[in-house]
Amino acid sequence: xxxxxxxxxxxxxxxVSLVSASPVIASVVASNTELExxxxxxxxxxxxxxxxxxxxxxxxxxxxxxxSEHRTQxxxxxxxINGKEYVLSLPLLCNQCDNPVCTKVCxxxxxxxxxxxGIVVVDSTGCIDCNFCVYTCPYDGVRFTNSKTGTVDxxxxxxxxxxxxxxxxxxxxxxxxxxxxxxxxxxxxxxSKLLKEHEALVLQSDKNTQPNVFYIGLTDxxxxxxxxxxxxxxxxx
Amino acid sequence: xxxxxxxxxxxxxxxxxxxxxxGSVVGVALLMGLFVLVNGTSxxxxxxxxxxxxxxxTRSVVIHWLGAIPCLILILTGVIIGAGKVIFEPGSSNWAxxxxxxxxxxxxxxxxxxxxxxxxxxxxxxxQLFKKxxxxxxxxxxxxxxxxxxxHPEAGxxxxxxxxxxxxxxxxxxxxxxxxxxxxxxxxxxxxxxxPVVISLHIISAMAIGAxxxxxxxxxxxxxxxxxxxxxxGKCDENWAKQHHxxxxxxxxxxxx
Numbered sequence: 001x002x003x004x005x006x007x008x009x010x011x012x013x014x015x016v017s018l019v020s021a022s023p024v025i026a027s028v029v030a031s032n033t034e035l036e037x038x039x040x041x042x043x044x045x046x047x048x049x050x051x052x053x054x055x056x057x058x059x060x061x062x063x064x065x066x067x068s069e070h071r072t073q074x075x076x077x078x079x080x081i082n083g084k085e086y087v088l089s090l091p092l093l094c095n096q097c098d099n100p101v102c103t104k105v106c107x108x109x110x111x112x113x114x115x116x117x118g119i120v121v122v123d124s125t126g127c128i129d130c131n132f133c134v135y136t137c138p139y140d141g142v143r144f145t146n147s148k149t150g151t152v153d154x155x156x157x158x159x160x161x162x163x164x165x166x167x168x169x170x171x172x173x174x175x176x177x178x179x180x181x182x183x184x185x186x187x188x189x190x191x192s193k194l195l196k197e198h199e200a201l202v203l204q205s206d207k208n209t210q211p212n213v214f215y216i217g218l219t220d221x222x223x224x225x226x227x228x229x230x231x232x233x234x235x236x237x
Numbered sequence: 238x239x240x241x242x243x244x245x246x247x248x249x250x251x252x253x254x255x256x257x258x259x260g261s262v263v264g265v266a267l268l269m270g271l272f273v274l275v276n277g278t279s280x281x282x283x284x285x286x287x288x289x290x291x292x293x294x295t296r297s298v299v300i301h302w303l304g305a306i307p308c309l310i311l312i313l314t315g316v317i318i319g320a321g322k323v324i325f326e327p328g329s330s331n332w333a334x335x336x337x338x339x340x341x342x343x344x345x346x347x348x349x350x351x352x353x354x355x356x357x358x359x360x361x362x363x364x365q366l367f368k369k370x371x372x373x374x375x376x377x378x379x380x381x382x383x384x385x386x387x388x389h390p391e392a393g394x395x396x397x398x399x400x401x402x403x404x405x406x407x408x409x410x411x412x413x414x415x416x417x418x419x420x421x422x423x424x425x426x427x428x429x430x431x432x433p434v435v436i437s438l439h440i441i442s443a444m445a446i447g448a449x450x451x452x453x454x455x456x457x458x459x460x461x462x463x464x465x466x467x468x469x470x471g472k473c474d475e476n477w478a479k480q481h482h483x484x485x486x487x488x489x490x491x492x493x494x
Contacts, residue, residue, distance in 0.1 A: 104248045104249045104251070104433075109322030123328060126337070128337060130318075130340070131420075131423065132420065135432035138429050
């Protein structure tokens with residue numbers, strides 16, 4: 001065998017082995033980018049929520065919203081357990097769903113789920129305020145038309161903070177430590193640990209939206225309720 | 238109730254819907270252009286006679302354009318609203334400007350359109366009822382195919398194709414305006430369960446009306462020689478009337494005598 005033939009054969013062999021290995025290489029590369037992306041989530045421990053609404057105030061300050069326009073609200077309600085009424089303070093916000101309906105019905109593509117961290121955002125530059133997202137989202141009241149921009153606004157986990165590694169304003173300010181925030185893909189994150197240790201429910205799981213906001217201490221019956229972020233207060237501190 | 242309805246599944250195919258929307262207007266226009274290139278237009282066999290017949294009243298012409306101009310605006314802006322995300326790069330300033338301007342124009346154009354379209358339907362529906370001879374018109378594709386023997390199927394005031402366009406328009410006008418009003422006024426907004434159906438129907442009807450409107454425009458301007466004057470002066474050439482609307486032409490003559 002002359003040298004030229006030998007080199008040809010070698011080159012051929014390398015190509016074949018590279019081609020056969022390509023799915024493996026691809027999967028390694030894919031899983032790497034998968035690891036780099038986060039799945040940001042919030043776990044709300046209702047046992048620790050005292051209904052102080054510091055989160056509502058902090059959210060308004062952080063995001064510059066009018067006092068009447070809320071990205072989050074603490075629903076002050078009551079619940080009956082074994083025939084006895086208890087106070088229920090239920091923080092509500094956009095659920096940053098894994099299977100969101102808003103992104104499917106948005107005609108312009110202004111609302112979408114970010115690949116890097118799973119946050120469902122509204123790009124106010126391309127939002128035409130058609131309200132299709134408002135009509136289809138089963139979580140009433142989490143969206144509103146921002147009176148300053150004239151576009152649909154909602155919780156985005158304080159993207160300006162969290163993309164830099166800070167906590168959302170509501171989590172930072174939560175007096176009872178009820179709101180916990182982190183990356184569900186990191187098994188050592190506080191949210192992952194909380195979900196491992198406690199039973200947590202999402203709101204209206206029957207809608208198959210797969211929310212990323214979890215509640216500890218919520219009963220099955222309450223979790224199925226279509227709570228509205230703008231519900232009338234049933235009591236006031 | 239689970240929200241993952243068939244309508245929501247349809248809507249999840251966002252880029253397919255966007256391209257179908259573009260196709261229903263631009264694609265149909267390209268197809269019609271190709272048809273004209275291959276098949277040619279429909280010329281008047283005996284040329285223009287110079288004798289004009291009043292076919293449409295001034296009121297009809299005015300109402301037609303009251304509906305038609307906003308209709309064109311609605312179609313074009315609708316395509317940009319629904320397909321801007323595949324035509325432009327989402328997040329870019331071109332995309333933002335295009336969808337915002339389109340949304341504003343869409344809202345401005347809709348009410349004149351509804352008034353014009355509704356009046357047209359009320360004024361013209363009786364003349365647009367299908368007759369037996371219209372079947373033959375469809376069998377012969379209106380005589381617009383230039384290959385083989387020349388033929389001019391029977392037609393009354395409106396031919397089979399025009400009647401089809403009228404009823405497609407009427408049905409989709411009802412669907413588009415009822416779903417559009419629901420989506421426009423929060424007071425009559427659909428429920429979570431119904432919103433995906435309402436949105437889907439609005440898009441599907443828009444595609445149908447868009448495609449038919451393009452064909453209508455091609456027929457009136459490029460394909461049918463002597464057709465356009467009908468909606469400008471309200472008058473048509475006698476030879477055009479004989480060739481395309483023979484039954485109507487006979488009735489006009491009878492009235493004269």
